[in-house]
Amino acid sequence: MPTLTVLPHVDICPQGATIDAVPGVSICRTLLDHHVEIEHACELSCACTTCHVIVRKGFDSLEPSDDNEDDLLDKAWGLAPQSRLSCQALVGTADLTIEIPRYTINHAKEA
Numbered sequence: 001m002p003t004l005t006v007l008p009h010v011d012i013c014p015q016g017a018t019i020d021a022v023p024g025v026s027i028c029r030t031l032l033d034h035h036v037e038i039e040h041a042c043e044l045s046c047a048c049t050t051c052h053v054i055v056r057k058g059f060d061s062l063e064p065s066d067d068n069e070d071d072l073l074d075k076a077w078g079l080a081p082q083s084r085l086s087c088q089a090l091v092g093t094a095d096l097t098i099e100i101p102r103y104t105i106n107h108a109k110e111a
């Protein structure tokens with residue numbers, strides 16, 4: 001069973017988290033099922049970007065993003081080469097380490 005490591009996020013997950021993940025389940029669903037309350041404004045339907053994460057370890061083990069995800073990611077706050085929408089990236093067999101960016105697109109708009 002792959003391990004999903006969540007780096008500390010000051011609001012969402014101050015201590016970080018280590019989760020036994022299930023292959024084939026999205027990173028977002030995995031986080032929510034383990035009480036890591038990442039934003040997910042469109043309810044995991046690839047329409048909002050608020051579930052943006054940066055995959056610090058294991059990025060290459062994920063299935064590549066599609067054009068729709070890439071278009072949305074372009075709007076993400078703090079976009080990085082290893083950025084993914086966590087509702088679209090499915091856990092594979094490799095361990096993953098993710099960072100939840102400090103802000104979402106919603107925060108950026110408010111600011």
Ligand code: FES
Pocket residue numbers: 028039040041042043044045046047048049050051052085086087088
């Ligand atoms: S929850 Fe909206 S794009 Fe992932």
